[in-house]
Amino acid sequence: MNSQLINSKVMNNVLLHPKSQAKELTDWLHGNGGAGLEKALSATHDIIPVIQEAGLRGLGGSGFPSYKKWQFVAEQSGNPDKYLICNGNEDEPGTFKDVFLLSNSPNQVIEGALITALATNINNIVFYINPEQKTSLESIRSAVEQWQASEFFTRVEDKLAQPLNIRVMASSGHYIGGEETAAIESVEGNFPFPRGKPPYPAVSGVHGCPTLINNVETLANVPHILKNGAKWYQDLGCGESYGTKIYCLSGDVLNPGLYELPMGTPLSELIYTYGNGMLLEKKLKAVFTGGVSSTILTPQDIDVPLDFDSVQQRGSSLGTGAMIVVSEGTGIVKRVTEYVNFYAHSSCGQCPPCKTGTFYISQLLNKIDTGQAKGADLDSLINLCKILPGSGRCHLLDGAIKIVDSSLHHFEHEYKSSLSI
Numbered sequence: 057m058n059s060q061l062i063n064s065k066v067m068n069n070v071l072l073h074p075k076s077q078a079k080e081l082t083d084w085l086h087g088n089g090g091a092g093l094e095k096a097l098s099a100t101h102d103i104i105p106v107i108q109e110a111g112l113r114g115l116g117g118s119g120f121p122s123y124k125k126w127q128f129v130a131e132q133s134g135n136p137d138k139y140l141i142c143n144g145n146e147d148e149p150g151t152f153k154d155v156f157l158l159s160n161s162p163n164q165v166i167e168g169a170l171i172t173a174l175a176t177n178i179n180n181i182v183f184y185i186n187p188e189q190k191t192s193l194e195s196i197r198s199a200v201e202q203w204q205a206s207e208f209f210t211r212v213e214d215k216l217a218q219p220l221n222i223r224v225m226a227s228s229g230h231y232i233g234g235e236e237t238a239a240i241e242s243v244e245g246n247f248p249f250p251r252g253k254p255p256y257p258a259v260s261g262v263h264g265c266p267t268l269i270n271n272v273e274t275l276a277n278v279p280h281i282l283k284n285g286a287k288w289y290q291d292l293g294c295g296e297s298y299g300t301k302i303y304c305l306s307g308d309v310l311n312p313g314l315y316e317l318p319m320g321t322p323l324s325e326l327i328y329t330y331g332n333g334m335l336l337e338k339k340l341k342a343v344f345t346g347g348v349s350s351t352i353l354t355p356q357d358i359d360v361p362l363d364f365d366s367v368q369q370r371g372s373s374l375g376t377g378a379m380i381v382v383s384e385g386t387g388i389v390k391r392v393t394e395y396v397n398f399y400a401h402s403s404c405g406q407c408p409p410c411k412t413g414t415f416y417i418s419q420l421l422n423k424i425d426t427g428q429a430k431g432a433d434l435d436s437l438i439n440l441c442k443i444l445p446g447s448g449r450c451h452l453l454d455g456a457i458k459i460v461d462s463s464l465h466h467f468e469h470e471y472k473s474s475l476s477i
């Protein structure tokens with residue numbers, strides 16, 4: 057992964073700060089590292105309250121308050137084994153932040169995982185990495201070995217009063233393998249079929265043991281919060297939004313890349329200040345927000361602060377922080393067709409409405425996009441968007457429906473003009 061993806065204009069970044077880009081443990085400890093773990097070791101019971109006060113939320117898409125999941129897992133005492141899965145599956149179109157963090161700054165992710173294990177009394181950590189990302193795998197493997205040989209590691213095991221097992225594994229490479237219960241199946245050596253909930257992973261996950269699943273970016277924030285305090289983290293954001301967010305800016309902008317900005321930075325600033333504006337000075341048409349499993353934003357939302365709650369108030373979701381920018385002149389039907397083809401291909405097939413629904417929607421879209429569809433096909437598409445949501449075991453089906461539904465809402469005229477009759 058090219059380090060030019062990082063924007064140098066951003067002054068207050070943390071995870072993408074040059075000092076955080078340390079592949080060797082000694083470099084990390086000489087720069088930003090170690091102080092957070094040191095504090096965690098000296099006051100283990102303070103870790104969860106600090107994370108709670110900081111307001112850290114899951115940065116893998118859900119935005120769920122991290123301390124709540126940690127607290128659930130910490131409270132589970134009936135099983136001698138507990139697992140932490142660091143979710144680095146990252147296979148959603150437009151999302152490319154975790155691969156960067158794992159490849160270039162594995163130590164902040166590992167230190168975050170060690171602090172999390174201390175807070176929750178976890179004795180098994182699994183780094184679960186997309187197999188296509190060879191550099192991430194190599195980088196995290198090498199850094200884990202260095203941590204295991206360090207004095208810090210012995211002190212963590214002493215504090216846990218048991219051995220700490222760390223495993224670095226390649227996921228199956230399926231998009232669905234990033235869903236939390238699918239990741240648990242993978243770690244057990246099975247095909248990543250999502251499980252029904254409850255039981256929730258915090259109660260029964262890997263081999264029936266309490267399991268915590270956190271995204272790479274979420275864990276990478278942890279050492280910095282412990283080191284600098286909750287107030288410092290809160291103040292990094294804009295207004296009521298805390299911390300920073302790594303936005304993955306791609307599509308029709310002059311400067312695509314990774315931008316770590318205050319949580320709550322307006323979309324306009326991301327596109328026009330950091331992204332340097334639209335390619336060929338074209339007009340903005342739409343933004344596929346938070347990956348491709350959410351409602352599309354349009355120019356009327358250009359002022360939206362990019363944080364979980366503000367984006368949700370516009371009917372969309374911040375998701376992974378991916379922003380795929382589309383300019384005037386781009387066919388929305390074609391673009392949505394490409395994404396739904398991806399979903400149809402990615403469905404694990406367990407739930408008939410998802411397996412047949414994504415397949416059928418993808419067929420309808422391909423027909424509309426190639427000018428072979430009639431009005432009845434468009435009616436079928438609209439109906440499917442009404443009846444399918446909520447009928448899958450995991451969020452994949454709902455995500456696929458959301459982009460079709462919102463593209464119909466904003467760009468129905470493009471669908472109609474693609475019909476053959």
Ligand SMILES: Cc1cc2nc3c(=O)[nH]c(=O)nc-3n(C[C@H](O)[C@H](O)[C@H](O)COP(=O)(O)O)c2cc1C
Nearest residue numbers: 114115116117143145146234235236270271274451
């Ligand atoms: C289809 C699907 C794919 C997902 N892929 C990922 C992924 O690659 N990485 C990730 O962190 N979360 C992914 N998630 C979200 C996880 O289920 C889970 O919410 C997340 O890992 C929790 O971490 P966080 O609380 O730190 O965000 C996916 C969810 C779904 C429904």
Ligand code: SF4
Nearest residue numbers: 404406407410448450
């Ligand atoms: S909703 Fe789709 S991807 Fe999710 S479990 Fe069901 S079939 Fe699999």
